[in-house]
Amino acid sequence: MKEIEKAYEAVKYEDAIYKKWEKSGAFKAKINKSKEPFVISMPPPNATGTLHLGHATMLALEDIMIRHKRMQGIPSLWLPGTDHAAIATQSVVEKKLQEKGIKNPRADLGRKKLLSEIKEFVKDSKDTIRNQIRKMGASCDWEKEKYTLDDDLNHAVNTFFGRLYKDGLIYQGDRIVNWDPNMQTTVADDELEYKEEKAKFYYFKYGPVVIGTARPETKFSDKVIVVNPKDKRYKHLHGKEFDVEWINGKIHAKVIADPSVDPAMGTGSMTITPSHSLVDFELAGKYKLEKEQIIDFHGNLLPVAGEFSGMHIAEAREKIVAKLKKKGLLVKIEENYMHNIAVNYRGKGVVEPQIMKQWFVDVNKKVIDWKGKKSSIKEVMQDVIRSGMVKIVPKKFDKIYFSYVDNLRDWCLSRQIWWGHQIPIWYKISEEDKKIWKKHSESSSYLLQSLGIKILDTRFGDKEPKNGVWIRDPDTLDTWFSSALWTFSTLGWPKHTVDFKYFHPTSVLETGYDIIFFWVAKMILASTYCLRSDGLPEEKCIPFKTVYLHGLIRDINGQKMSKSKPETCIDPLDMIAKYGTDAVRLSLIVGNTPGNDMRLYEEKIAGYRNFVNKIWNASRFALLNIADADIDTSEIHKKAKSRADKWILTNLNRLIKEVDKDINNYRFSDAATKIYDFAWLKYCDWYLETTKGEHINPPVLLYVLKEILKLLHPFTPFVTEAIWSHLNSENMLINEAWPIANAKLNFAKESGEMEMVHEIITTIRSVRSEKKVPPSQKIDAVIYAGVWTKTLEDKKEPIIRMGRLNTLSIHTEGPKINNAVWKYVGGMDLYLPVENLVDIEKEKEHLLKALKITGDKIATIKTKLSNKNFLEKAPKDVVEKEKKAFADLEEELRILNGKISEIKAISKK
RNA sequence: GGAGUUAUAGCUCAGUUGGCUAGAGCGCAGCAUUGACAUUGCUGAGGUCGGAGGUUCGACUCCUCCUAACUCCACCA
Numbered sequence: 001m002k003e004i005e006k007a008y009e010a011v012k013y014e015d016a017i018y019k020k021w022e023k024s025g026a027f028k029a030k031i032n033k034s035k036e037p038f039v040i041s042m043p044p045p046n047a048t049g050t051l052h053l054g055h056a057t058m059l060a061l062e063d064i065m066i067r068h069k070r071m072q073g074i075p076s077l078w079l080p081g082t083d084h085a086a087i088a089t090q091s092v093v094e095k096k097l098q099e100k101g102i103k104n105p106r107a108d109l110g111r112k113k114l115l116s117e118i119k120e121f122v123k124d125s126k127d128t129i130r131n132q133i134r135k136m137g138a139s140c141d142w143e144k145e146k147y148t149l150d151d152d153l154n155h156a157v158n159t160f161f162g163r164l165y166k167d168g169l170i171y172q173g174d175r176i177v178n179w180d181p182n183m184q185t186t187v188a189d190d191e192l193e194y195k196e197e198k199a200k201f202y203y204f205k206y207g208p209v210v211i212g213t214a215r216p217e218t219k220f221s222d223k224v225i226v227v228n229p230k231d232k233r234y235k236h237l238h239g240k241e242f243d244v245e246w247i248n249g250k251i252h253a254k255v256i257a258d259p260s261v262d263p264a265m266g267t268g269s270m271t272i273t274p275s276h277s278l279v280d281f282e283l284a285g286k287y288k289l290e291k292e293q294i295i296d297f298h299g300n301l302l303p304v305a306g307e308f309s310g311m312h313i314a315e316a317r318e319k320i321v322a323k324l325k326k327k328g329l330l331v332k333i334e335e336n337y338m339h340n341i342a343v344n345y346r347g348k349g350v351v352e353p354q355i356m357k358q359w360f361v362d363v364n365k366k367v368i369d370w371k372g373k374k375s376s377i378k379e380v381m382q383d384v385i386r387s388g389m390v391k392i393v394p395k396k397f398d399k400i401y402f403s404y405v406d407n408l409r410d411w412c413l414s415r416q417i418w419w420g421h422q423i424p425i426w427y428k429i430s431e432e433d434k435k436i437w438k439k440h441s442e443s444s445s446y447l448l449q450s451l452g453i454k455i456l457d458t459r460f461g462d463k464e465p466k467n468g469v470w471i472r473d474p475d476t477l478d479t480w481f482s483s484a485l486w487t488f489s490t491l492g493w494p495k496h497t498v499d500f501k502y503f504h505p506t507s508v509l510e511t512g513y514d515i516i517f518f519w520v521a522k523m524i525l526a527s528t529y530c531l532r533s534d535g536l537p538e539e540k541c542i543p544f545k546t547v548y549l550h551g552l553i554r555d556i557n558g559q560k561m562s563k564s565k566p567e568t569c570i571d572p573l574d575m576i577a578k579y580g581t582d583a584v585r586l587s588l589i590v591g592n593t594p595g596n597d598m599r600l601y602e603e604k605i606a607g608y609r610n611f612v613n614k615i616w617n618a619s620r621f622a623l624l625n626i627a628d629a630d631i632d633t634s635e636i637h638k639k640a641k642s643r644a645d646k647w648i649l650t651n652l653n654r655l656i657k658e659v660d661k662d663i664n665n666y667r668f669s670d671a672a673t674k675i676y677d678f679a680w681l682k683y684c685d686w687y688l689e690t691t692k693g694e695h696i697n698p699p700v701l702l703y704v705l706k707e708i709l710k711l712l713h714p715f716t717p718f719v720t721e722a723i724w725s726h727l728n729s730e731n732m733l734i735n736e737a738w739p740i741a742n743a744k745l746n747f748a749k750e751s752g753e754m755e756m757v758h759e760i761i762t763t764i765r766s767v768r769s770e771k772k773v774p775p776s777q778k779i780d781a782v783i784y785a786g787v788w789t790k791t792l793e794d795k796k797e798p799i800i801r802m803g804r805l806n807t808l809s810i811h812t813e814g815p816k817i818n819n820a821v822w823k824y825v826g827g828m829d830l831y832l833p834v835e836n837l838v839d840i841e842k843e844k845e846h847l848l849k850a851l852k853i854t855g856d857k858i859a860t861i862k863t864k865l866s867n868k869n870f871l872e873k874a875p876k877d878v879v880e881k882e883k884k885a886f887a888d889l890e891e892e893l894r895i896l897n898g899k900i901s902e903i904k905a906i907s908k909k
Numbered sequence: 910g911g912a913g914u915u916a917u918a919g920c921u922c923a924g925u926u927g928g929c930u931a932g933a934g935c936g937c938a939g940c941a942u943u944g945a946c947a948u949u950g951c952u953g954a955g956g957u958c959g960g961a962g963g964u965u966c967g968a969c970u971c972c973u974c975c976u977a978a979c980u981c982c983a984c985c986a
Contacts (some may be wrong), residue, residue: 603934667926857929
């Protein structure tokens with residue numbers, strides 16, 4: 001025992017402990033059909049990413065839940081995995097290839113080669129994130145690890161797609177999509193970011209009206225003017241048609257009135273460009289107008305632009321304006337027009353709305369047999385939350401969820417990149433078209449469109465259909481399409497494996513609130529649809545029973561941490577190296593309440609490192625003071641001797657109850673804080689300090705320490721396991737049984753703090769009156785403290801070790817130290833020095849202040865107690881409490897008055 | 910434009926269905942320290958719970974309005 005270091009150095013222990021856990025099989029979930037399991041599917045981090053604070057928080061929270069349940073003997077599965085993060089990964093690899101000199105990786109390498117490049121890259125970097133998950137101490141079942149592009153998960157994806165297709169829920173449609181000309185792919189609405197930008201706003205004469213626009217380059221073939229029907233300025237024009245002079249000659253235009261136009265915006269009249277604006281596209285659909293593409297997929301103008309054809313839009317804009325000016329059609333230019341432009345949040349490319357053929361999921365068609373009624377995807381998604389089948393913690397996110405689902409649009413599934421699950425759709429084409437197609441390296445679906453390839457037939461399938469020439473849709477599926485299946489595809493679905501039957505639905509989904517739309521909603525969509533069509537009862541079709549949404553971690557200024565601001569950005573791995581995983585975990589848990597953001601700063605982590613060290617030292621102390629670590633701690637209630645023993649056991653018992661309640665209610669911060677307080681303030685500062693010396697009761701000392709370690713283990717797994725190995729060489733703490741509150745350990749009556757306090761105060765008072773000394777200013781502190789003294793064998797002078805105060809000592813015999821007179825005060829075997837007087841004036845001031853406060857309180861409480869309404873309407877226990885408080889206060893007042901008269905008597909002398 | 914969240918000590922945050930004198934950590938000031946621990950111990954200062962109303966015997970807690978900050982959604986032709 002003696003060789004334990006004075007300070008706990010996390011780095012020395014953590015990796016070895018993790019290996020030991022993993023090797024022992026402690027993380028493996030064991031099926032036990034007589035018990036209901038506890039299951040978490042780990043939100044899969046990007047396979048090529050590195051651990052950030054969001055991951056660290058997620059891992060810490062989930063590990064707490066899993067370790068707690070595991071110690072309770074509940075079969076617990078935490079299934080880890082990684083995500084292929086399609087767009088992010090492909091763009092990283094493409095960039096790397098470009099750095100190597102391959103200018104256009106897709107065209108130059110072709111699909112097969114590029115994919116194998118990406119595969120290599122993922123393979124190499126996957127271990128990074130895996131090891132970082134281990135660094136956090138995550139006790140997940142690595143044997144069940146999955147990757148969203150695994151073959152069996154691909155099979156699940158295709159099965160999901162196939163069923164939707166068969167049910168007519170998947171359709172291909174011309175839709176306006178967010179096209180990123182840089183990345184050459186569509187971007188989901190969810191993935192857009194808006195950036196404010198200053199631009200010029202142009203006014204042009206267009207026939208009888210003046211129109212305003214920021215984008216003249218899209219206006220070549222505008223032939224429809226739209227005005228608000230209530231706008232009096234344009235009433236005479238409704239339904240009229242006429243020829244107007246425009247960029248490249250005359251255009252036959254007509255006027256439509258629609259309420260979507262804002263009369264206050266610009267001139268109140270506009271022309272529409274259905275191909276490159278969502279609003280215009282919807283208007284065109286409403287009035288059945290033609291939609292002509294103006295800009296191609298690289299951002300260049302098409303032949304409709306005449307002399308500007310082939311020019312990039314950025315370059316063309318001013319030239320078009322110049323031409324219109326020459327024609328006398330330019331009215332004015334507003335220079336400082338602020339507007340938002342949409343950019344892809346990955347890569348930041350400016351998005352150009354385009355009409356393209358894309359695959360969509362219909363969320364409104366009623367095909368799901370749900371609770372005896374044909375329902376749409378949207379309706380099922382609403383019902384699952386509304387009926388409470390899935391609970392969201394905190395509840396405020398219900399509203400946010402509904403505002404999203406109620407306005408849910410059809411889900412655009414296709415992405416024009418190669419890394420991901422390729423769409424399992426085949427097109428029958430002619431031999432000749434196939435030759436053309438091959439020349440273009442099977443690029444992307446928009447080329448199918450623009451090359452004019454004729455599709456003769458369309459089929460769903462994993463493999464190429466027979467008879468005829470078939471090509472597969474070159475696009476891939478939205479990453480979230482595979483993530484949506486995560487809770488059950490990882491358990492073997494579409495097969496109903498033993499694991500699937502036992503472990504699904506999962507218990508808790510724990511993640512940041514920022515991906516509630518991306519992921520949480522899509523998981524509900526996918527699991528209810530897939531599993532219901534398997535014929536499972538509704539309650540088995542949800543992906544999880546509870547969603548716990550943690551707050552996001554922000555920097556000290558409340559800003560999002562981003563790599564662009566390294567000075568405020570905290571890297572969890574650096575912090576782990578510096579302060580240890582346990583400290584990092586605590587700093588992420590304490591103060592983190594569901595759905596509320598939390599600021600993190602290094603001092604906070606350092607604070608928890610100090611706590612970890614405190615536990616280490618308390619244990620060290622215990623071990624140094626116990627001859628034999630194998631002390632029998634059974635039947636501990638019979639071994640509690642002193643009042644202090646009983647007090648700490650009673651408090652421990654209370655703590656266990658509260659911690660269980662808190663963890664079950666997802667109040668992890670509260671649970672951690674309570675254990676922290678108990679361990680540091682009650683066990684170390686109070687119990688250890690009080691019993692130090694000859695009053696150590698080894699069984700209780702050890703028992704309480706062990707219980708603290710168990711309670712703390714889910715929060716700080718490493719240090720607790722490290723200490724445990726000194727206490728118990730046979731079993732690892734990770735496998736120990738979780739503490740259970742024991743009624744026998746409730747000594748509240750014998751050991752209640754207040755009772756003890758009163759007893760000691762009484763004794764002290766009697767001591768004082770005997771010796772006629774003024775009350776010590778620090779007397780009250782005595783109650784919490786307890787100090788010991790010890791004579792060193794090798795020193796002549798008696799030594800007083802002052803743990804907390806100068807005023808108290810514990811000794812079996814009335815000591816005579818430093819010429820002080822010590823008096824036995826009983827109760828806890830305390831000896832009190834009756835000299836060491838204090839500053840009388842200060843004491844007087846202090847007492848008078850206390851007297852005033854107490855007097856005020858008594859007045860308040862008196863009013864309350866004389867209030868009839870209070871006595872009649874307030875709950876009985878509250879009234880009782882008030883009465884007791886009143887009695888206590890009066891007693892306090894008496895004591896204070898006694899002290900004051902004492903002081904006055906002394907100061908007179 | 911629509912919706913939501915937050916506002917409590919110098920800083921970061923707790924405060925569970927309204928009910929004992931509103932709490933913690935950090936920071937600050939003072940004191941202490943030879944056998945677990947300076948990654949320590951004790952003591953102290955510091956709050957009209959954003960503002961104004963209302964409901965109630967009683968409001969940090971519930972309701973309304975106002976102010977400020979943040980977030981999400983929509984979107985600017």
